[in-house]
Amino acid sequence: MSAKGREYDFKWCPGCGDFGVRRALEWALEARTMRTELPIESNVVVSGIGCSGNLVHLLEGPQPYGFHGLHGRSLPLAFGVKMSRPELNVVITAGDGDFLSIGVEHIPPQALRNLDVTVVVMDNGVYGLTKGQSSPTTPQGGVTVSTPYGKLEAALNPLEFYLTLGVTFIASGFSGRPKELAKLIEAGMDHQGFAIVHVQSPCTTYNDTYDVIKGDSKKGIQPKAWNVPQEHDPADRDAAYKLVRAEGLPIGIIYRNTAVPSLAQRQDQQGKKVSHRSLEQLVDSYRV
Amino acid sequence: MKSQDFVVRFAGEGGQGVVTSAEGLAQAAAQAGYHAQTFATFPSQILGGPTWTQARISTRPVLSPGDQLDVLVVFNREAYETHRQEVRENGVIVFDSGTFELVANGRTLGMPFEALAKSTGNPRATNMVIMGALAQLVNMPQEYLEQFVKQRFSRGRSGDEEIIRANIMALSLGRQEALRSGFNLGELALPTKPEREHILLKGNEAAALGALAAGVDVYIGYPISPANTILIFMERNLVGPGKFAYQASSEIEAINAIIGAGYAGKKAMTATSGPGLSLMKEGIGMGWMTEVPVVIVNVQRGGPATGLPTKTEQSDLMSSLYPAHGDVSMPVIAPGTVEECFYAMVNAFNWAERYQGPVIVLSEQILSERTQDIPRPDLSSLVIENREVYRGSNGYLRYEGPGVTPFPVPGSPGAYNANASEHDTHGDTTHLPSRRVEMTERRFAKLKLLEDGTYECEHREEPVAVMPWGGSKGPVREAYEALLDRGERLGWYYTMQINPLSPRLLNELRQKERVIVPELNYLGQFAAFLRSQGVRAEAITQYTGLPFKVRDLVARLEERVRVRQKRTVPA
Incomplete structure (x- = not known):
């Protein structure tokens, strides 16, 4: 049950990584609102389907506009919103199944356009809401209800995939470190172009990876997560490739290219050169 | 007696000037004050392939492409073999004697084009040679065509004069060839200039202009035949502050993006054909569920699957009325003429804004590619509606109550969640049975606002009526008039507002003993839709990929009317 809707009956499981993502997004929106002095209503949160999609209903504090759309189609929706109203801050929340499986076809076009939106991908390596099927980020050989004998497909490396597509802002975060994550999301919002903040957000029911990511000295588990080194230059694409191909999970800003104009900027530029005919003139152009 | 109209078909390979000849003739004739309509069918390939275009020139408004050809112009032997059967008795075949030879049989006129x-x-004046010959065959005054040439090529360029001279010379060369042949098709009556100024355009262009007149802000679409020309028009012309057109990466992206645009407060649309509509269906359901105004144009081609991409059919009615899974009844407007394509778009945007949801405009290949003269729309007399925008403070319950509620626009107070899942009054997901009932009924109740459709009706006293829909209107109308001339008794009904149907119209139709629906599909989809609403409707179907021929309709309608007469004679 959310604070605002008594009828709302969805819950994340206890310990779900999505709580941390929600908190981080709330902080990021709050910080942005304070800094820009723009009203909270100038933010739109668009989501698809899955545990991640419910985030729009669970945001606490001042309410931004929300759109809980179809499975996999949050990017096209956000594209329509942003192109129509470039002054709005558009944030997408999506899951790994939602974004990288059914919705994967929508990522390359937005990368080519450099659409100025921020995607927060909540990756738990599994389909949670449908109860535990394999997702693109489930490791090869992984056993799930839909891969009872082990997953045959290789696992996708999302960060490398985004780099290859030319996404102009790529960050990697962890739901267990929400303060840091809020900063990454805020940086994504500030970036004038297509920003993806890919977050490890473990599923405590079907794929509990907290120990793996954080490590556990008592169990002798080395942490998978490591911080992007201070000296890393996010503008250096080759260096970014090295980070995402290294063992483990880099946390921080992986890549940032500010030289590429956003779609809205390109459209503005082009609009200055185009003269348009009035409706009357257009109708008259068909005179016999 | 002078003849009132003249039908000519141009047939050959794509790229030989088949289309430009027909359109040039239509334009020249319309300029002289005739009514004109072209009918085109293309192969599904970029260059070459057998293609043909037909032009019908008349002193009266043209209702159908014309069943029989007065003249067939063929650019190669294959075209001659394919089309010669369609030439009427005493009709003439003009052929390119530079390419092939035909035995002179008293109806063939060879010219080395x-x-x-x-x-x-x-060398590009081939069309003009042919037009000169055609004009001579029907004794059309030479100055009509010369005027056309002068107007078309006076473009303020240095070469204009030379081009005009050559084209006029081409006209007279063609004319001389026709004169020498001695053929004559009788004199085409002189036109009376229409009272209102006319424009000459294709159905898709009329639809695009209609959308602009309705105030469209955003067009997002994916290339598909035969809807492409709307995308092309919009990319060129939907520019300026706050407006844009965009080629999407797929129909799925297009539908979701226009819903995003509609949600953001814009008047948004897309245009597609059957396969694209199939891909958009989940998105259309979302538009219905979230109550976002959008307009989807479906220019029908032959289906299912890839079907007949460049041919005409009226087989997407059911999938437009019920485009999504779940309980949905989609408002559908189906224009029947090029002129109606314009007004259908204005109507569709008004409906979408008024009931806050998607509206489908169901056009057809035969309308999209047809060039026709229509009275210039009076833009100042159009009524344009805009959604009622929410102007209150935050804490708004966007989906409260049984009907349309003011629409909050992102950026202004009134934040809510648009939600493709069932939702409560704020838009948050719910599974509560009572809320489910309330929201379902809310969505259907809004359709009541669209029951303002108008309709044509003649001979309402007759117990049997014919009721075409969409692009079959013209041929059926022509057949209907022919039947009345023969003394048959039959009522006439027509509307482009297919769903919801005007309650008054429905009431009248329910009184009929029978309503006969000629339509271009196998299932008899509109007849079935009428039956589902208590109308005794039966279909006359055709599914060849081509429009109805008037003479076939006359025969088939007459047969149906006679069946009734037999049945009603007492034993």
């Missing part, structure tokens, strides 16, 4: 054009110094 290219050689004649070259002799004028402008």
